[in-house]
Amino acid sequence: MDTIKIVLAGQPNVGKSMLINAMSGSNGLKVGNFSGVTVEKTEVCFEHHCHQFEMVDLPGTYSIRGFSKEEKVAYEYLSNEEYDVIINVLDSTHLQRNLLLTLELLKLNKKMVLALNMADEAKKEGIDIDVKQLEKIIGVPVVLVSANTKEGVDELLDKIHDIADSCYRPKSNITYSDAMEEEILDIQKFLDDRGFKIRDLSSREIATRLLFEDKDLYKELRDEPIMIELQPLVLKALQHLYTHHETKNIKEIKYNEYNAIARGIKMEVIKCNRAGSGKNLTKKIDDVLIHKYFGIPIFLFLMWGLFHLIFTIGDIPVEIISRAFSSFGAWMGSHISNEFLRNVIVDGIIAGVGAVLSFLPNIILLYIGIALLETTGYMSRVAFLLDGFFHKFGLHGKSFIPLVTGFGCSVPAYMAARTLKSEKDRLITLFIIGFMSCGARLPIYMLFTSAFIEDKSIAGNVLFVIYISGALLGLVMAKILRVVVFKGEDEPFVMEMPKYRFPSFKLIWHTVYNNAKGYVKKAGSFILLASILVWVLATYPSQKGIEESYIAKIEQTQNMQEKLDLENELNVKKLENSYLGQIGKATEPFFRPLGFDWKMVVALESGLAAKEIVVSTLSILYNGKGDTLANRLRDSIPPASAMAFIVFVMLYLPCLAASMVFAKEAGGYKYLVYLFIFTTATAWIFSFITYKAVELFV
Amino acid sequence: MKLLELHKGDRALIKKVDTDEALKTRLASFGVVRGSELTVEACSIGKQTMEILVDGTLIGLRGEEAEKIEVEKL
Numbered sequence: 001m002d003t004i005k006i007v008l009a010g011q012p013n014v015g016k017s018m019l020i021n022a023m024s025g026s027n028g029l030k031v032g033n034f035s036g037v038t039v040e041k042t043e044v045c046f047e048h049h050c051h052q053f054e055m056v057d058l059p060g061t062y063s064i065r066g067f068s069k070e071e072k073v074a075y076e077y078l079s080n081e082e083y084d085v086i087i088n089v090l091d092s093t094h095l096q097r098n099l100l101l102t103l104e105l106l107k108l109n110k111k112m113v114l115a116l117n118m119a120d121e122a123k124k125e126g127i128d129i130d131v132k133q134l135e136k137i138i139g140v141p142v143v144l145v146s147a148n149t150k151e152g153v154d155e156l157l158d159k160i161h162d163i164a165d166s167c168y169r170p171k172s173n174i175t176y177s178d179a180m181e182e183e184i185l186d187i188q189k190f191l192d193d194r195g196f197k198i199r200d201l202s203s204r205e206i207a208t209r210l211l212f213e214d215k216d217l218y219k220e221l222r223d224e225p226i227m228i229e230l231q232p233l234v235l236k237a238l239q240h241l242y243t244h245h246e247t248k249n250i251k252e253i254k255y256n257e258y259n260a261i262a263r264g265i266k267m268e269v270i271k272c273n274r275a276g277s278g279k280n281l282t283k284k285i286d287d288v289l290i291h292k293y294f295g296i297p298i299f300l301f302l303m304w305g306l307f308h309l310i311f312t313i314g315d316i317p318v319e320i321i322s323r324a325f326s327s328f329g330a331w332m333g334s335h336i337s338n339e340f341l342r343n344v345i346v347d348g349i350i351a352g353v354g355a356v357l358s359f360l361p362n363i364i365l366l367y368i369g370i371a372l373l374e375t376t377g378y379m380s381r382v383a384f385l386l387d388g389f390f391h392k393f394g395l396h397g398k399s400f401i402p403l404v405t406g407f408g409c410s411v412p413a414y415m416a417a418r419t420l421k422s423e424k425d426r427l428i429t430l431f432i433i434g435f436m437s438c439g440a441r442l443p444i445y446m447l448f449t450s451a452f453i454e455d456k457s458i459a460g461n462v463l464f465v466i467y468i469s470g471a472l473l474g475l476v477m478a479k480i481l482r483v484v485v486f487k488g489e490d491e492p493f494v495m496e497m498p499k500y501r502f503p504s505f506k507l508i509w510h511t512v513y514n515n516a517k518g519y520v521k522k523a524g525s526f527i528l529l530a531s532i533l534v535w536v537l538a539t540y541p542s543q544k545g546i547e548e549s550y551i552a553k554i555e556q557t558q559n560m561q562e563k564l565d566l567e568n569e570l571n572v573k574k575l576e577n578s579y580l581g582q583i584g585k586a587t588e589p590f591f592r593p594l595g596f597d598w599k600m601v602v603a604l605e606s607g608l609a610a611k612e613i614v615v616s617t618l619s620i621l622y623n624g625k626g627d628t629l630a631n632r633l634r635d636s637i638p639p640a641s642a643m644a645f646i647v648f649v650m651l652y653l654p655c656l657a658a659s660m661v662f663a664k665e666a667g668g669y670k671y672l673v674y675l676f677i678f679t680t681a682t683a684w685i686f687s688f689i690t691y692k693a694v695e696l697f698v
Numbered sequence: 699m700k701l702l703e704l705h706k707g708d709r710a711l712i713k714k715v716d717t718d719e720a721l722k723t724r725l726a727s728f729g730v731v732r733g734s735e736l737t738v739e740a741c742s743i744g745k746q747t748m749e750i751l752v753d754g755t756l757i758g759l760r761g762e763e764a765e766k767i768e769v770e771k772l
């Protein structure tokens with residue numbers, strides 16, 4: 001079977017990822033309504049008409065020589081890798097701007113198809129595109145598609161098919177400004193007269209490249225004798241262009257020319273253009289959401305509402321699930337005769353994994369909130385609103401995007417920071433992403449708030465305060481980093497504001513489903529193994545001596561209460577002398593000023609592997625029959641320690657997977673060492689302050 | 699006059715974009731070049747950031763950048 005390698009290139013937010021999803025019939029690629037959703041090239045393979053299609057999704061790039069890190073990925077791929085066909089994806093409703101990139105892509109001289117995406121939106125806005133005419137001008141096949149309604153998708157696949165099999169080269173009919181055309185013609189004639197050829201470039205192409213000062217071409221021409229005669233010709237031509245464009249900057253001349261061409265093409269191919277309804281709607285919504293004074297309060301209100309929902313609605317199924325798990329545990333317990341197996345399964349796996357899974361409803365609500373932010377177009381607006389505020393703290397408005405992503409999971413958040421152009425902005429953002437509590441920390445907060453706050457109606461507020469104070473502290477830390485470590489110039493803020501889109505239920509569903517699936521999968525694999533490990537470490541070495549002496553004592557007493565007390569004492573002793581107990585006890589002194597007992601210490605340490613494990617470890621260590629974990633925690637942990645614990649969890653090092661990604665993105669393990677010191681110190685100090693303050697006042 | 703001096707709802711013609719090379723490229727790819735027309739759609743408090751509409755594209759930019767764009771009010 002033949003393999004066709006296809007690469008999708010286009011400006012950001014034109015629907016490249018969604019188009020691949022539509023073509024391949026899967027939903028694996030992340031889609032969102034803002035620039036910079038895809039930050040790394042991703043491959044998707046599928047079969048079509050007996051061909052293996054290999055599609056490469058690239059980060060969007062406004063112009064071919066990118067501005068930020070993720071855009072460079074696109075450039076490097078397009079110019080250095082092997083592939084068969086480029087699909088240049090364009091947003092039909094922003095044709096003119098998108099054509100600028102198309103003009104640059106044409107220079108690559110590769111097989112190309114233009115996919116005019118968002119046909120459904122164009123129709124709604126009354127934009128009618130003459131595809132045939134556009135084909136004639138650009139010289140490559142053009143297909144009108146919609147990744148949303150899937151119209152034109154089959155036609156696009158067929159076109160790719162045809163073009164991959166044919167031996168075609170783009171032959172465009174693009175005309176520049178009169179001045180430019182005049183000079184091109186001049187040079188072209190000279191080249192033709194001499195019969196000069198280089199690579200497979202036409203003489204017209206050579207002439208334009210000479211005028212636009214294409215460095216590669218100049219390098220190749222340097223040793224050619226024809227250069228002597230060519231040089232004065234080009235010089236004269238440039239003089240003409242300088243006066244025509246009123247600037248001596250050849251790049252600027254190039255943009256001006258390209259913009260003029262794009263405008264010209266648009267005039268030629270867009271037939272009827274009545275005022276669109278979509279734009280007006282965006283305007284109306286923007287009048288409210290980015291209102292001068294109400295914009296930020298509205299955003300805070302929405303966040304607050306989300307955390308209330310997470311607490312109030314999310315908590316109903318949580319109770320049901322955790323009850324289901326404890327009865328399941330009891331049932332399993334009564335059916336397994338082998339004692340070791342029973343204990344591993346009931347006290348290790350079911351206790352640990354069950355505790356993590358019971359928070360799934362809250363996690364889903366959190367993901368729905370983030371998905372709405374990402375898919376409606378509100379994300380860029382908030383970045384816009386917060387830039388002024390962020391700027392004062394030495395951060396860039398765009399940092400908001402990785403930071404918000406961090407509320408879901410730190411791993412994609414670290415990668416999302418690539419959209420920041422300045423290396424310093426990027427590093428500062430990387431360092432504070434961990435302060436945005438990730439989804440896996442939510443269960444810990446949920447557990448402690450439901451254990452220590454009796455009034456359910458304020459528990460949502462507490463959750464909101466936890467998240468906001470983490471974020472605010474992150475900002476303060478950013479300022480400190482900016483002043484002390486990463487001094488330097490401010491980076492300009494320019495950002496496209498996408499139009500508002502009402503996300504389809506399907507899109508939200510897939511985004512949330514993918515994330516929820518990840519959470520469940522992790523609970524069923526990594527967390528499961530970790531739970532077994534924690535259980536083993538908490539059970540061994542077996543202490544026959546102590547056990548026997550206690551059993552003897554228990555048998556001697558008649559008093560029921562005393563018997564129970566002795567039994568509890570035995571359990572505590574056994575736990576304290578287990579491997580885990582020894583580890584906890586050894587590191588406990590470091591945490592003693594924060595009021596943590598050794599079990600909390602162990603839970604924190606296990607959380608370095610994954611934050612979910614904090615909950616599963618607590619569930620295994622504060623083991624008690626019948627009662628809920630929250631109640632057991634309330635009985636054994638003083639409130640001040642609990643508060644300090646939450647603060648520590650909020651601020652300390654992200655999980656192992658995230659730490660690795662951090663090291664990679666920051667550019668070395670030395671940064672991970674800095675991050676470890678930075679976060680541990682911050683967490684310790686703030687946790688200590690919290691502990692003392694709560695002790696003093698409560 | 700400068701873009702920064704405009705208010706919400708104003709329309710203007712771009713005369714000159716006076717920034718460094720990288721930013722100029724970025725602005726050009728949004729259609730912000732000499733001769734384009736823009737409308738100011740929104741401003742945040744103290745004009746820290748502004749939202750402008752150029753050729754159907756909404757762009758958010760910071761006041762400092764808006765100061766580097768020379769315009770002629772229409």
Ligand SMILES: Nc1nc2c(ncn2[C@@H]2O[C@H](COP(=O)(O)OP(=O)(O)OP(=O)(O)O)[C@@H](O)[C@H]2O)c(=O)[nH]1
Pocket residue numbers: 010011012013014015016017018019030031032033034035036037038039058059060061117118119120121145146147148149375501507
């Ligand atoms: N109405 C409509 N919306 C679309 C269509 N294609 C994509 N979208 C929306 O456009 C937005 C951007 O889609 P993505 O697939 O994330 O865009 P992208 O080009 O991959 O963006 P980057 O990864 O940031 O470069 C999303 O909100 C999609 O829902 C379409 O054909 N019709």
Ligand SMILES: [Mg+2]
Pocket residue numbers: 016017018030031037038057058059060
């Ligand atoms: Mg994408």
